[in-house]
Amino acid sequence: MRLYLINPSNPLVSIINIEESRWNRFRVWKPLNLMVLAGLTSPEWEITIIDENLGVPDYSTMVRPDLVGITAFTSQANRAYEIAAHFRNLGVPVVMGGIHATMCLDEVMARVDSVVTGEAESFWPQVLEDARKNNIKPLYEGGIADINNIPPARHDLLPPAYAFGAIQTSRGCPLNCSFCSVTAFNGSLYRHRPIEDVVREFQLIREKLVLVVDDNLIGTRSDHIARAKELFRAMVKANIQKEWVTQATINFADDEELLMLAVKAGCRGVFIGFESPTPEGLMEIGKKFNLLKGRDFRASVQRIQHHDILVAGSFIIGLDVDEPGIGARIAEVASQYGLDSLNVLFLTPLPGTCLWDQMKLENGIALDSFPEDWRYYTLTYPVARSKHLTLDGIIHEMLTCSRNFYSLWGILRRECSNLWNRRQPLINIVTNLSYRSNIRVDCKAYAKFSQQHGHRFI
Numbered sequence: 001m002r003l004y005l006i007n008p009s010n011p012l013v014s015i016i017n018i019e020e021s022r023w024n025r026f027r028v029w030k031p032l033n034l035m036v037l038a039g040l041t042s043p044e045w046e047i048t049i050i051d052e053n054l055g056v057p058d059y060s061t062m063v064r065p066d067l068v069g070i071t072a073f074t075s076q077a078n079r080a081y082e083i084a085a086h087f088r089n090l091g092v093p094v095v096m097g098g099i100h101a102t103m104c105l106d107e108v109m110a111r112v113d114s115v116v117t118g119e120a121e122s123f124w125p126q127v128l129e130d131a132r133k134n135n136i137k138p139l140y141e142g143g144i145a146d147i148n149n150i151p152p153a154r155h156d157l158l159p160p161a162y163a164f165g166a167i168q169t170s171r172g173c174p175l176n177c178s179f180c181s182v183t184a185f186n187g188s189l190y191r192h193r194p195i196e197d198v199v200r201e202f203q204l205i206r207e208k209l210v211l212v213v214d215d216n217l218i219g220t221r222s223d224h225i226a227r228a229k230e231l232f233r234a235m236v237k238a239n240i241q242k243e244w245v246t247q248a249t250i251n252f253a254d255d256e257e258l259l260m261l262a263v264k265a266g267c268r269g270v271f272i273g274f275e276s277p278t279p280e281g282l283m284e285i286g287k288k289f290n291l292l293k294g295r296d297f298r299a300s301v302q303r304i305q306h307h308d309i310l311v312a313g314s315f316i317i318g319l320d321v322d323e324p325g326i327g328a329r330i331a332e333v334a335s336q337y338g339l340d341s342l343n344v345l346f347l348t349p350l351p352g353t354c355l356w357d358q359m360k361l362e363n364g365i366a367l368d369s370f371p372e373d374w375r376y377y378t379l380t381y382p383v384a385r386s387k388h389l390t391l392d393g394i395i396h397e398m399l400t401c402s403r404n405f406y407s408l409w410g411i412l413r414r415e416c417s418n419l420w421n422r423r424q425p426l427i428n429i430v431t432n433l434s435y436r437s438n439i440r441v442d443c444k445a446y447a448k449f450s451q452q453h454g455h456r457f458i
């Protein structure tokens, strides 16, 4: 039995457009979900994982599979439907799962043979068995799975074309920011895989560099922090010899022992959501966690960097409180905090989030012709109306922010500081240059977008 597992491309995601900028090679990440599914698949299936981000194959020249499984973020939905249509025309059953299929069930069910909602661990073997018997059901509700003792992801199946391997150690996040789908999808319980499973799986990864995909590797409570320390100790003990980056909340900075253990275990960079430079902005999106203890962000960032860990920060533009000047303000604040890199995204109502419900109620969603418009839900295009900013205004803020933060002078200053402190200067320069070269790509893309969709924002 032959199984194709496919990660659809989205040409509008400039960050992964290698042709536009060769620096982006370092930012093509493995589709871990398909590797996890492959790990749950019995040996009678011959599995091929196709990541269209590495290049779209000519499916018509490929051997006909017995089953096709497609994953999709919302932004990939349209391409997913094209792939599904191709294989269904050949009479091959298509099953789709992942975040978009879960949040937009009716839309997806109308376009594939079967949908698996939620986490797949409990149902995937059943789907395969039903497919083998030619009796696949239209819907399997995976919900929240038990992540104890799941087999390791198949790290051997993808070509060695990626800079980073990938692994997951926990699911969910103890917070619930209004724009984020994680808690809606993975539930409010923050769950951890057994440490021995994680350590064993780390040892199967070929790449030296690894993305730990957890939404919040360290959590927020003292028992979460204790688990993170235990994990790092086990990784040190097993001498896994990997260098990894991950996502965490700013409280990563608050525990010296945690930082020491993290760096010993191979942590080289952390991605932190700062989201807004103002308390009003943080309140608006439900991230008051960042306001706790009257935090000094610069000092927090420095404490992390002191351990040779790079800090990448993320902010959002387009909140109700954002006014003209917000782009320059974010760039200024990010520099003040001393961030090594900055990722700014447009406020986007992703289906299933509180923000989605709120914007629907307020008629705030400008790009609402679905499924066609999903391709713009990359967070790199404005899709919603902003209270104080026009479409051209919000684009101007985004470009100002990127140009200010990624000015040659800004990059040079950060690189000198990183060289001086011997804090990952190579990774830092590659990251900064890739962001800088994407400004040109983004400019072209925004101009086209404004021309095509400007009238929908009025």
Ligand code: B12
Pocket (backbone or CB within 6 Å): 009, 010, 013, 029, 030, 031, 032, 033, 034, 036, 037, 069, 070, 071, 072, 073, 074, 075, 076, 095, 096, 097, 098, 099, 100, 103, 116, 118, 119, 120, 121, 124, 145, 168, 172, 179, 180, 181, 182, 186, 213, 214, 215, 345, 350, 351, 377, 378, 379, 380
């Ligand atoms: C790592 C990551 C990335 C990586 C990409 C990884 C990749 N290639 O898959 C990078 C950094 C590139 C990335 C980019 C983006 N991301 Co992202 N990302 C994640 C993150 C943190 C982890 C994903 C992961 O590997 N999870 C581990 C796997 C095992 O879990 P899973 O994907 O949920 O898979 C399980 C089930 O969903 C199911 N399943 C999944 N697929 C399938 C398929 C079949 C057939 C079946 C049966 C089951 C099934 O089974 C799996 C096992 O239970 C998630 C958050 C999260 N917790 O998932 C956000 C998340 C998926 N990303 C999100 C977003 C918005 C984006 C971007 C649009 C934003 C941006 N500009 O950065 C881009 C879009 C890129 C694109 N191609 O369009 C949103 C998606 C929301 C949505 N509705 O689309 C999430 C949920 C985070 C959030 N804030 O809400 N992301």
Ligand code: SF4
Pocket (backbone or CB within 6 Å): 173, 174, 175, 176, 177, 180, 181, 182, 183, 215, 216, 249, 273
């Ligand atoms: S802290 Fe990050 S992962 Fe957690 S809910 Fe907020 S945005 Fe989502």
